[in-house]
Amino acid sequence: xxxxxxxxxxxxxxxxxxxxxxxxxxxxxxxxxxxxxxxxxxxxxxxxxxxxxxxxxxxxxxxxxxxxxxxxxxxxxxxxxxxxxxxxxxxxxxxxxxxxxxxxxxxxxxxxxxxxxxxxxxxxxxxxxxxxxxxxxxxxxxxxxxxxxxxxxxxxxxxxxxxxxxxxxxxxxxxxxxxxxxxxxxxxxxxxxxxxxxxxxxxxxxxxxxxxxxxxxxxxxxxxxxxxxxxxxxxxxxxxxxxxxxxxxxxxxxxxxxxxxxxxxxxxxxxxxxxxxxxxxxxxxxxxxxxxxxxxxxxxxxxxxxxxxxxxxxxxxxxxxxxxxxxxxxxxxxxxxxxxxxxxxxxxxxxxxxxxxxxxxxxxxxxxxxxxxxxxxxxxxxxxxxxxxxxxxxxxxxxxxxxxxxxxxxxxxxxxxxxxxxxxxxxxxxxxx
Amino acid sequence: xxxxxxxxxxxxxxxxxxxxxxxxxxxxxxxxxxxxxxxxxxxxxxxxxxxxxxxxxxxxxxxxxxxxxxxxxxxxxxxxxxxxxxxxxxxxxxxxxxxxxxxxxxxxxxxxxxxxxxxxxxxxxxxxxxxxxxxxxxxxxxxxxxxxxxxxxxxxxxxxxxxxxxxxxxxxxxxxxxxxxxxxxxxxxxxxxxxxxxxxxxxxxxxxxxxxxxxxxxxxxxxxxxxxxxxxxxxxxxxxxxxxxxxxxxxxxxxxxxxxxxxxxxxxxxxxxxxxxxxxxxxxxxxxxxxxxxxxxxxxxxxxxxxxxxxxxxxxxxxxxxxxxxxxxxxxxxxxxxxxxxxxxxxxxxxxxxxxxxxxxxxxxxxxxxxxxxxxxxxxxxxxxxxxxxxxxxxxxxxxxxxxxxxxxxxxxxxxxxxxxxxxxxxxxxxxxxxxxxxxxxxxxxxxxxxxxxxxxxxxxxxxxxxxxxxxxxxxxxxxxxxxxxxxxxxxxxxxxxxxxxxxxxxxxxxxxxxxxxxxxxxxxxxxxxxxxxxxxxxxxxxxxxxxxxxxxxxxxxxxxxxxx
Numbered sequence: 001x002x003x004x005x006x007x008x009x010x011x012x013x014x015x016x017x018x019x020x021x022x023x024x025x026x027x028x029x030x031x032x033x034x035x036x037x038x039x040x041x042x043x044x045x046x047x048x049x050x051x052x053x054x055x056x057x058x059x060x061x062x063x064x065x066x067x068x069x070x071x072x073x074x075x076x077x078x079x080x081x082x083x084x085x086x087x088x089x090x091x092x093x094x095x096x097x098x099x100x101x102x103x104x105x106x107x108x109x110x111x112x113x114x115x116x117x118x119x120x121x122x123x124x125x126x127x128x129x130x131x132x133x134x135x136x137x138x139x140x141x142x143x144x145x146x147x148x149x150x151x152x153x154x155x156x157x158x159x160x161x162x163x164x165x166x167x168x169x170x171x172x173x174x175x176x177x178x179x180x181x182x183x184x185x186x187x188x189x190x191x192x193x194x195x196x197x198x199x200x201x202x203x204x205x206x207x208x209x210x211x212x213x214x215x216x217x218x219x220x221x222x223x224x225x226x227x228x229x230x231x232x233x234x235x236x237x238x239x240x241x242x243x244x245x246x247x248x249x250x251x252x253x254x255x256x257x258x259x260x261x262x263x264x265x266x267x268x269x270x271x272x273x274x275x276x277x278x279x280x281x282x283x284x285x286x287x288x289x290x291x292x293x294x295x296x297x298x299x300x301x302x303x304x305x306x307x308x309x310x311x312x313x314x315x316x317x318x319x320x321x322x323x324x325x326x327x328x329x330x331x332x333x334x335x336x337x338x339x340x341x342x343x344x345x346x347x348x349x350x351x352x353x354x355x356x357x358x359x360x361x362x363x364x365x366x367x368x369x370x371x372x373x374x375x376x377x378x379x380x381x382x383x384x385x386x387x388x389x390x391x392x393x394x395x396x397x398x399x400x401x402x403x404x405x406x407x408x409x410x411x412x413x414x415x416x417x418x419x420x421x422x423x424x425x426x427x428x429x430x431x432x433x
Numbered sequence: 434x435x436x437x438x439x440x441x442x443x444x445x446x447x448x449x450x451x452x453x454x455x456x457x458x459x460x461x462x463x464x465x466x467x468x469x470x471x472x473x474x475x476x477x478x479x480x481x482x483x484x485x486x487x488x489x490x491x492x493x494x495x496x497x498x499x500x501x502x503x504x505x506x507x508x509x510x511x512x513x514x515x516x517x518x519x520x521x522x523x524x525x526x527x528x529x530x531x532x533x534x535x536x537x538x539x540x541x542x543x544x545x546x547x548x549x550x551x552x553x554x555x556x557x558x559x560x561x562x563x564x565x566x567x568x569x570x571x572x573x574x575x576x577x578x579x580x581x582x583x584x585x586x587x588x589x590x591x592x593x594x595x596x597x598x599x600x601x602x603x604x605x606x607x608x609x610x611x612x613x614x615x616x617x618x619x620x621x622x623x624x625x626x627x628x629x630x631x632x633x634x635x636x637x638x639x640x641x642x643x644x645x646x647x648x649x650x651x652x653x654x655x656x657x658x659x660x661x662x663x664x665x666x667x668x669x670x671x672x673x674x675x676x677x678x679x680x681x682x683x684x685x686x687x688x689x690x691x692x693x694x695x696x697x698x699x700x701x702x703x704x705x706x707x708x709x710x711x712x713x714x715x716x717x718x719x720x721x722x723x724x725x726x727x728x729x730x731x732x733x734x735x736x737x738x739x740x741x742x743x744x745x746x747x748x749x750x751x752x753x754x755x756x757x758x759x760x761x762x763x764x765x766x767x768x769x770x771x772x773x774x775x776x777x778x779x780x781x782x783x784x785x786x787x788x789x790x791x792x793x794x795x796x797x798x799x800x801x802x803x804x805x806x807x808x809x810x811x812x813x814x815x816x817x818x819x820x821x822x823x824x825x826x827x828x829x830x831x832x833x834x835x836x837x838x839x840x841x842x843x844x845x846x847x848x849x850x851x852x853x854x855x856x857x858x859x860x861x862x863x864x865x866x867x868x869x870x871x872x873x874x875x876x877x878x879x880x881x882x883x884x885x886x887x888x889x890x891x892x893x894x895x896x897x898x899x900x901x902x903x904x905x906x907x908x909x910x911x912x913x914x915x916x917x918x919x920x921x922x923x924x925x926x927x928x929x930x931x932x933x934x935x936x937x938x939x940x941x942x943x944x945x946x947x948x949x950x951x952x953x954x955x956x957x958x959x960x961x962x963x964x965x966x967x968x969x970x971x972x973x974x975x976x977x978x979x980x981x982x983x984x985x986x987x988x989x990x991x992x993x994x995x996x997x998x
Contacts, residue, residue, distance in 0.1 A: 103917030137984030
């Protein structure tokens with residue numbers, strides 16, 4: 001087996017698969033390494049539909065979407081090494097040396113010119129959001145509950161409370177209900193839900209699961225197994241108000257309080273990170289500050305649509321191939337242009353622009369807060385030009401825009417402004433006494 | 434000294450309503466007080482007045498005296514069994530003692546009420562092997578602490594647990610603290626400490642670049658280390674079992690039969706057994722066990738400590754244990770600090786609060802804030818979002834604040850090993866040695882006690898991937914491919930390690946037991962990724978269904994069942 005590749009992709013989820021196919025199409029040798037036994041990443045456990053509306057104009061389930069992506073990789077004869085765990089990455093004169101292990105080969109090495117990190121994300125845990133109380137069995141992150149339900153055929157609990165209105169939490173609330181469990185309610189500390197509108201409607205409203213906004217779980221109770229949680233409303237600084245506390249008997253607490261890009265394997269390499277996204281700082285090719293290292297998918301930034309993940313994977317994979325083939329100009333003396341987020345923008349990826357690569361640039365961004373009619377403008381210098389108008393924007397919904405870059409020497413200022421009206425007022429449903 | 438001194442002391446504490454009497458060389462307190470703090474204050478008021486100990490029977494309004502918890506399990510596995518030595522309690526003392534006792538040709542049983550050993554304070558502390566500064570010279574704490582500290586490196590090589598002899602650094606908040614160094618030096622020397630050094634501010638930053646920015650120098654103790662205390666306890670238990678000791682889990686003592694000045698039988702939820710010698714090493718429950726034999730001469734008042742732990746990547750930013758020197762600490766604690774675990778996590782804490790609950794392992798928002806506020810400044814790299822987990826332990830403190838390591842004065846075959854709190858982990862190997870000899874002396878009155886030449890002090894720990902070189906790892910995987918399959922990605926634990934843990938001498942059949950042996954679920958995802966694989970592996974290896982696997986024994990099912998039921 002070939003031990004030297006032009007491109008190695010770490011992770012066979014949707015980002016890695018798209019990157020591999022794109023790299024192959026640029027004429028380079030490419031190999032995918034995956035720690036799980038089967039490719040597909042988190043899509044394997046997402047048996048609900050709604051995937052691929054943009055990329056395939058179709059409503060696919062997660063496994064169906066993964067299958068389509070996988071077929072593209074298989075049709076190209078790209079090897080996917082499954083059950084392979086990446087132990088270490090080091091820089092070499094010609095790119096990167098990878099140390100890996102797998103049951104069949106033991107410890108082995110791969111060398112590559114370009115490396116695409118598509119390592120996904122992990123769930124923020126109940127401990128990381130500081131929910132005090134006992135430590136019984138029955139407190140599970142939503143993604144774990146989803147995996148138990150959908151892949152292992154195991155029911156995590158019968159009477160559940162969901163903390164956090166992220167999409168996975170909403171989808172798991174519905175799955176639990178369909179499996180005969182009771183979901184006592186979904187509690188969201190913020191004044192507005194974090195999940196997509198369609199999930200709020202299809203997962204909660206359709207199943208009569210109550211959503212409590214401005215409310216949180218302030219304590220876990222139980223010896224052995226969860227016996228109850230204390231819920232209460234929070235004040236405007238998100239602190240629990242003790243006088244609103246109420247005990248909710250349950251045997252399970254499902255926690256859906258956010259995702260964290262997983263980049264621990266890049267530790268020790270000289271990679272710059274963006275504290276807003278939790279992923280590396282990249283340019284429009286999704287190349288990190290370390291030449292030859294590209295980042296895409298949820299390890300770059302947490303996405304809400306897999307279609308965006310696939311597009312980013314293609315960009316990173318194609319650029320990784322160009323870098324391996326010596327076709328990607330080095331940054332050289334010209335410093336990178338910054339992409340500056342202004343106005344109501346919370347974050348923008350890419351954060352930099354490679355000055356020697358004119359052409360179409362894809363940018364992804366999130367709004368800082370819920371907005372009514374608003375306009376996105378771009379300014380290289382002087383007068384901002386409108387890019388896109390939105391009738392409404394919510395932080396959970398990542399937006400994608402494309403810009404033409406013709407080699408401007410200034411930094412790009414991207415600004416989001418509300419055109420009229422105020423932020424939408426959300427009806428806060430109080431925790432019943 | 435005497436009752437009048439106790440009563441005067443109670444009056445000074447504003448607790449004149451409490452009645453003090455003498456009973457069998459101990460002072461016994463009775464009465465009712467409104468708060469738990471009053472209960473604690475009464476105990477301290479009566480301590481150190483010339484009595485053997487304080488038996489604090491004061492009632493606190495609204496606080497139910499807790500009774501010893503008994504597992505749901507009920508069978509007759511132990512009915513009619515006889516052992517030479519029966520140890521009550523599977524903490525670090527009980528486990529190391531069981532191992533020590535098997536140096537002799539005597540039969541040894543250890544009874545533990547939880548589903549695993551080391552589930553009390555033995556696994557709920559910061560793992561520091563302390564230097565001999567904090568304990569007052571002349572106390573058992575000082576003597577055993579110093580002796581135990583010196584035994585650890587040998588013990589680690591015999592039992593195969595990780596030990597970092599990294600040193601401890603106590604920082605000064607003010608520059609004039611340096612003037613107190615001669616006092617600290619004399620105290621530590623009297624305790625037997627040999628090596629220590631005074632450091633200036635720049636010296637501290639040279640050793641620990643991320644140390645508290647406001648520090649004004651400090652004292653370095655090179656003879657201090659860290660261990661994973663749960664793993665020391667487990668290693669001791671495994672080696673005890675390898676040497677033929679019997680460990681009975683889910684087994685609680687419900688009664689002690691006493692006749693003619695000796696314990697004649699031990700009643701448990703699994704039957705009634707006999708022991709020629711009974712050792713009470715029941716931790717926070719030790720005084721309740723003593724009460725079962727009507728032999729109380731001390732009171733355990735639970736002192737809770739909350740700790741927070743970071744991801745192990747933070748270990749790059751600190752080498753030694755860091756603590757703050759305060760002339761007047763907050764009561765009875767060395768004040769905690771930030772230590773670097775053997776795996777590289779930074780561990781903050783513990784706090785110290787008197788609480789009524791002997792197994793109060795919950796954490797409140799205030800307790801957590803207190804840990805972070807107090808300890809986070811010690812390392813300037815630390816931020817709240819580095820914390821991946823937090824937990825609480827309960828110290829088994831007596832009002833004399835010293836270890837109880839002695840034979841009963843009324844029952845010929847009962848030995849108490851109680852009040853073991855900081856530096857209990859450090860002291861444990863020395864205590865186990867002394868109690869072993871105490872047990873042998875008691876037994877020799879009845880039977881010959883000979884050395885057992887087959888005793889093997891060395892545990893054969895199963896391989897741990899993270900401790901192997903790449904070459905060793907490669908050869909291991911080719912020999913057994915299960916070591917090639919990573920189950921826990923955060924801590925890089927393989928299926929081979931999990932399977933070996935499940936089948937260790939003291940089998941680990943719960944998620945928690947496996948976690949404390951191989952660290953699955955201890956990393957940054959806290960089990961989010963590995964739990965399904967772990968459930969399946971435990972089910973497969975113990976021939977049960979995944980839906981039957983528990984977190985830590987009866988009453989803690991991980992799942993509600995299968996889907997589609």
